[in-house]
Amino acid sequence: MAASWYQVTCDVPAPLSETVADFLSELSGCGVCTENRDVDSFSPDDIPELATASITCYFTLPCQIEQQLAQITGFLATLPGYTPVIPPQVSLLGEEDWATSWKAHFKPLAIGHRLLITPSWETDGQDEGRAVIVLDPGMAFGTGGHETTRLCLECLESLLVPAPADITTMKILDLGTGSGILAIAAAKLGALQIDAVDIDPQAVIVAEENCTLNKVAEQISCSTTPLEQLGDGYQIILANILAEELVRMAPGIVSRMAPGGSLILSGILAEREELVRNGFDPFPLHFEASLAAGEWRCLHYRRLP
Numbered sequence: 111m112a113a114s115w116y117q118v119t120c121d122v123p124a125p126l127s128e129t130v131a132d133f134l135s136e137l138s139g140c141g142v143c144t145e146n147r148d149v150d151s152f153s154p155d156d157i158p159e160l161a162t163a164s165i166t167c168y169f170t171l172p173c174q175i176e177q178q179l180a181q182i183t184g185f186l187a188t189l190p191g192y193t194p195v196i197p198p199q200v201s202l203l204g205e206e207d208w209a210t211s212w213k214a215h216f217k218p219l220a221i222g223h224r225l226l227i228t229p230s231w232e233t234d235g236q237d238e239g240r241a242v243i244v245l246d247p248g249m250a251f252g253t254g255g256h257e258t259t260r261l262c263l264e265c266l267e268s269l270l271v272p273a274p275a276d277i278t279t280m281k282i283l284d285l286g287t288g289s290g291i292l293a294i295a296a297a298k299l300g301a302l303q304i305d306a307v308d309i310d311p312q313a314v315i316v317a318e319e320n321c322t323l324n325k326v327a328e329q330i331s332c333s334t335t336p337l338e339q340l341g342d343g344y345q346i347i348l349a350n351i352l353a354e355e356l357v358r359m360a361p362g363i364v365s366r367m368a369p370g371g372s373l374i375l376s377g378i379l380a381e382r383e384e385l386v387r388n389g390f391d392p393f394p395l396h397f398e399a400s401l402a403a404g405e406w407r408c409l410h411y412r413r414l415p
């Protein structure tokens with residue numbers, strides 16, 4: 111395959127990232143990509159900024175890359191506080207690499223005993239009798255890789271496998287649906303009446319697309335309806351949201367549960383488990399379990415009759 115671009119990446123101290131990004135953008139004549147956050151993190155509030163930022167720009171072929179590199183290193187040398195640890199890294203990219211190289215990071219992921227999350231370009235593989243959820247990484251949280259999602263899915267599976275007698279009539283709420291992954295899992299395991307809500311309209315668009323992709327759009331109603339405007343009688347409520355928000359919403363959540371219904375709370379760092387337990391203590395709930403994965407906890411409650 112013919113190469114089409116030079117990709118140049120400069121690692122610089124974080125405070126210099128804007129200056130370097132502006133320079134590279136002007137020099138290359140196109141946009142730059144800045145990686146300065148530990149993105150494998152749960153929420154925008156706790157995404158830590160890294161000490162070093164990687165700025166990547168692209169030069170279309172043909173181009174005199176040596177001259178461009180000389181300009182870049184010359185510019186970096188003028189910046190106060192810049193000490194080159196690694197020189198700018200250069201690689202050649204082809205059309206196909208450009209379009210597909212990111213896909214290498216997303217592989218089918220088996221969860222629990224019955225679920226398999228797979229990107230749409232990997233659907234030919236063996237599903238070994240698992241319910242397959244096709245999910246392309248989109249703008250919304252929830253491709254199954256995060257512990258908080260996985261814990262929810264495992265707990266949900268334990269409630270729906272084997273299928274309870276009332277699975278076709280039970281109402282399920284996925285509060286903070288993101289990509290729709292939890293709602294889609296519930297549908298794939300046989301539930302027919304699922305509400306998937308999110309305060310982020312972009313997430314709702316992604317969730318709707320994923321429901322269609324998984325052919326479960328008829329079972330799932332996606333919307334931005336706030337909790338306060340939802341009905342009640344949910345046999346299962348799933349909420350993978352941060353601890354403080356869960357506690358704030360506790361009265362609204364519990365009042366929407368059917369007697370005997372299950373509540374699955376995730377997105378809780380181990381050190382905040384007590385905060386959530388205290389927040390849900392005053393309500394008529396039976397504490398069933400605290401599931402752990404690394405620093406994350408997922409709490410399972412049942413509503414008392």
Ligand SMILES: C[S@@+](CC[C@H](N)C(=O)[O-])C[C@H]1O[C@@H](n2cnc3c(N)ncnc32)[C@H](O)[C@@H]1O
Pocket residue numbers: 152250251252253254258259262285286287288289290291292307308309310313337350351355377
């Ligand atoms: C961590 S993501 C969870 C996504 C998915 N349910 C999963 O388990 O992977 C949390 C989602 O909750 C949404 N959210 C946060 N606060 C909310 C609230 N008060 N009501 C509804 N959605 C909320 C966010 O927009 C985000 O999409």
